[in-house]
Amino acid sequence: MPSITLPTTVQKPSLPAGEETPKRDIIIFSDFDGTIFMQDTGHILFDHHGCGAARRHELDEEIKTGSRSFRAVSEDMWGSLNVRFEDGFKIMKKELEIDPDFDEFHKYCISNEIPFNVISAGLKPILRKVLDVFLGEKQSSYIDIVANDAEISHDGSEWKPIWRHDNELGHDKAASIQEYKAIASSESEDGSIPLIVFVGDGVSDLPAAREADVLFARRGLRLEEYCLENDIPYIPFDTFADIQKDLVRLTKEDQETTHGTGKPIQYNPRANFWRRASSKRGVPTLASIQASAAPPTGKPLIHIEPSFAQQAALIS
Structure with a gap:
C-alpha cells in the first residue's frame, strides 16, 4: 500500500513563557x-470518452444496490476509457467548475x-x-x-x-x-x-x-x-x-x-x-x-x- 509521507502539522516555534499565547493547529x-x-472528474471522462452517461448511471446503480463493489464497478468505468491523458484533460478543463x-x-x-x-x-x-x-x-x-x-x-x-x-x-x-x-x-x-x-x-x-x-x-x-x-x-x-x-x-x-x-x-x-x-x-x-x-x-x-x-x- 502506498505510504503517506507529507507533513500534517505545522510546528510551533519555541518561545519564552509569557511571550505568546499558544495557537492551536x-x-x-x-x-x-x-x-x-x-463536477466529478471521472464522470466527465466516462461520459465523453468511455462508457457514456447512460451506462455510467447503470453502473452507479450497481454500487447503490450493493450488487457489485465500488472498486469492481470503478475498474469497469476506468477500463472503458480510450483517450490520451492530454486529450481527456481538455474536456475536463472545459467542463469543470x-x-x-x-x-x-x-x-x-x-x-x-x-x-x-x-x-x-x-x-x-x-x-x-x-x-x-x-x-x-x-x-x-x-x-x-x-x-x-x-x-x-x-x-x-x-x-x-x-x-x-x-x-x-x-x-x-x-x-x-x-x-x-x-x-x-x-x-x-x-x-x-x-x-x-x-x-x-x-x-x-x-x-x-x-x-x-x-x-x-x-x-x-x-x-x-x-x-x-x-x-x-x-x-x-x-x-x-x-x-x-x-x-x-x-x-x-x-x-x-x-x-x-x-x-x-x-x-x-x-x-x-x-x-x-x-x-x-x-x-x-x-x-x-x-x-x-x-x-x-x-x-x-x-x-x-x-x-x-x-x-x-x-x-x-
Whole structure:
C-alpha cells in the first residue's frame, strides 16, 4: 500500500513563557469531486470518452444496490476509457467548475499555516493536473493529495487504477486519515491537540468524516441530507467562504476557552482516541477504533458538539 509521507502539522516555534499565547493547529481534509469542484472528474471522462452517461448511471446503480463493489464497478468505468491523458484533460478543463471561493480559502490556509489535504477516491494524476491548471503549480504544490494512483498508456487505450487499499473500496478514506494521523506527530510539544476538519458532499465521505472534530457538508447534497436524516452534527456550506468564516469563528471560540492548549472545544473523542493510541501502541486496527466508539446519544444536533463521535459511529 502506498505510504503517506507529507507533513500534517505545522510546528510551533519555541518561545519564552509569557511571550505568546499558544495557537492551536488545524488540519483540513477535503473531498475533491463535488466539493472543491462542482463536477466529478471521472464522470466527465466516462461520459465523453468511455462508457457514456447512460451506462455510467447503470453502473452507479450497481454500487447503490450493493450488487457489485465500488472498486469492481470503478475498474469497469476506468477500463472503458480510450483517450490520451492530454486529450481527456481538455474536456475536463472545459467542463469543470471550481468553487468560486476556493482560491481565496486556499490562500487563507497558506497564510495561516493550515495544512490542506485532498482525500479522494479518484486518480491522483488527474487531480494534480486539475489543481495545477486551475490554481497554478505553485499554489497547487501546497495541497497534499491522498488518492489512488494510475497506470495510463501513452496512447490512452488503457487506464488502470492502482488502488491504495486491497479492499472493496479501493481507497478507504477513513484509513488514509488514520494513517495520516499516525505518521504525523499526534500531539504538539506543548500538549495541545490539533483540530481535525473534514469537508465533503456525499455519503461516501462519511467514513472519513467520522475521523474529524468538525464536519462541513455542502448544502443541498446527499451528505447534508444523510446528516439530517440521522441526526449527525455538521456545518452546512455553500462556498468555501462559508467554511473560512466558520473556521475563524471556531478558532476564536476555542482560543478564548482553551487558550490553544489541551483539547479543542470541538473535541471528537473517537478521533482523539486514535491520536493517543497511535502515540502509544503504533497504528491500531480499524476494528479496535470501532470497538472504542461510545453508543450514539440520539440527540438531534446541527451545530458541532463533542457528541459528534457517538453520532458518527452509526456510519462505520
